[in-house]
């Protein structure tokens with residue numbers, strides 16, 4: 146009996162100690178900074194911003210060079226072999242492309258280095274001169290990374306463009322940066338051909354696919370069109386010396402899909418990106434060269450660009466995939482064949498909240514569908530793990546975790562290959578619910594980052610042993626974070642119990658500004674009397690006692706009603722989206738009225754189920770959405786959600802319009818990260834909105 150008890154007690158005490166120190170651990174510390182007065186916090190481990198983690202390395206080109214020398218024979222870039230491309234036609238006549246993909250084929254660090262040198266030389270041989278800019282416009286893939294490093298090796302600034310950007314924005318960014326060479330995939334090539342007449346500066350196009358099915362003959366004569374492979378061959382036969390950049394040279398001009406207006410190009414120097422890479426590396430626990438990373442988010446986004454450069458710095462392997470082929474049940478995966486994660490079995494993954502939400506919903510749906518005992522077991526195991534994470538001592542026992550993993554969660558973990566040990570989430574705030582769900586089911590911590598393209602993704606990051614949810618962690622080693630008063634919005638650093646205010650980020654990670662847009666740059670970037678550069682984010686945050694940041698609002702999302710009450714759109718929307726009937730929701734406030742209204746995209750399964758149960762007859766889903774009784778039911782559920790979240794009466798939409806069509810990035814109503822584009826939605830539904838106020 147005695148050994149049994151100590152056997153339990155020792156691990157128990159141990160976990161208790163860990164839990165308590167985690168709770169009390171100071172992750173951020175106050176720091177004295179210049180500039181506008183505020184409440185500033187730094188990382189607890191570094192007193193001044195970190196710039197590079199490597200002696201003698203000050204650009205991304207040098208970092209790549211060094212790493213390739215060190216890890217010469219290790220696999221670096223992997224791509225799955227395409228076995229077959231098939232078209233599947235469903236019963237209602239719609240056709241889908243399905244892929245049958247094989248094993249990963251790897252390029253070693255040494256081979257990648259050669260490919261990069263060849264591409265760099267080939268680009269010169271094509272006539273791309275050193276001070277011209279090149280654009281990469283493609284989905285994430287091996288050639289993207291090779292092209293990027295190839296350009297860096299010749300000190301060529303790379304313009305990156307979201308593959309989902311609209312025509313007008315694409316034109317604008319290529320035009321503004323006077324790009325002469327565009328490197329793209331087959332799908333993007335079609336888009337370029339469509340707008341070729343408006344692209345005055347483009348002279349060459351390098352396409353990454355083997356075949357070129359689109360109508361290239363249309364641009365013959367005006368553009369030199371070359372395949373990626375032949376650029377490499379050209380370079381191998383005619384090598385050119387490297388022309389390495391300096392830390393202050395612009396590495397990338399990144400065009401992001403802004404929520405309003407034309408996209409702005411953020412200029413990032415090698416020093417900027419290197420500072421973030423160096424800092425984020427310190428956050429991932431036990432990062433080492435045996436790690437395998439699954440790359441599938443857009444490389445045109447700073448999160449992915451940074452992550453892949455970190456992997457290279459460490460000596461890890463990067464396997465490429467895509468959101469549509471990620472798991473065995475992904476849309477484009479041929480039935481019965483394996484998705485990217487199952488084949489690669491990655492240990493590290495980056496994700497945006499929208500994708501993690503989808504994973505969570507998928508798992509929940511499966512569990513519900515199974516029902517019975519296995520659902521009960523899942524719920525019991527989940528509750529036990531939740532209690533353990535929450536710090537209640539009973540379930541903290543490690544063996545119990547192993548047991549539940551073996552019995553229940555192993556199958557779920559297999560969805561992502563079964564070896565994930567750390568996930569990194571960024572791009573938008575992750576809901577606490579999803580964070581917990583993924584923590585428990587995948588048994589891996591999620592590091593949640595907060596940063597913007599303008600700060601080169603530098604900002605804050607949650608540490609792996611921080612088990613709280615809803616917060617974005619302490620400042621990265623490369624950043625200082627300061628809160629400043631915003632009296633109009635009612636946020637002050639003197640607020641109790643926590644200082645609140647607009648988030649301002651400073652450090653070597655803060656980028657040099659917007660390309661050809663000095664006015665906007667001067668508006669949001671400021672240099673203080675000590676030479677530190679600060680970026681004004683427009684986000685509102687509060688600092689917890691342990692130095693961790695929580696994002697609570699956005700400056701431009703707070704609007705005033707007729708009688709002067711402030712309504713925070715984001716806060717209300719995230720409270721209402723909890724309703725099972727809601728897929729997306731946008732709250733709308735007209736300052737000339739005393740109440741707010743909302744556009745609600747109905748969740749088809751939930752609303753349809755309800756309608757069937759009510760015996761409502763309908764032909765299609767839009768008809769259900771237009772029925773007054775449906776409207777009443779959905780509105781009632783919103784009011785309930787609002788009450789649960791303790792919203793004020795004026796914050797609850799008095800009237801709603803129920804929409805049956807989902808908002809997608811293709812429709813231009815949400816960004817690629819599925820954030821609402823308020824202006825676009827307001828424009829698209831102007832009539833509906835004004836009706837809500839008049840009828």
Ligand SMILES: *[C@@H]1O[C@H](CO)[C@@H](O)[C@H](O)[C@H]1NC(C)=O
Nearest residue numbers: 275276277300389390391394
């Ligand atoms: C790199 O290119 C930029 C822009 O063309 C130029 O200003 C800079 O001097 C170059 N750097 C080096 C080290 O040549």
Ligand SMILES: *[C@@H]1O[C@H](CO)[C@@H](O)[C@H](O)[C@H]1NC(C)=O
Nearest residue numbers: 313316317320321343344345
């Ligand atoms: C691109 O730039 C040219 C001149 O530099 C201008 O005439 C043209 O209107 C621009 N096109 C777009 C779409 O901005």
Ligand SMILES: *[C@@H]1O[C@H](CO)[C@@H](O)[C@H](O)[C@H]1NC(C)=O
Nearest residue numbers: 335338358359360361362363
């Ligand atoms: C290519 O262009 C020709 C002439 O403009 C047109 O008839 C043909 O359909 C186009 N083909 C494709 C694949 O777009």
Ligand SMILES: *[C@@H]1O[C@H](CO)[C@@H](O)[C@H](O)[C@H]1NC(C)=O
Nearest residue numbers: 528531532533534535536537
């Ligand atoms: C976890 O802890 C929080 C606060 O400490 C509490 O509000 C919540 O109910 C707990 N959840 C569970 C499942 O124990």
Ligand SMILES: CC(=O)N[C@H]1CO[C@H](CO)[C@@H](O)[C@@H]1O
Nearest residue numbers: 652653654655656657676678
């Ligand atoms: C590009 C940039 O903002 N560089 C700054 C990085 O930070 C150091 C000091 O922290 C400044 O001296 C640089 O000007």
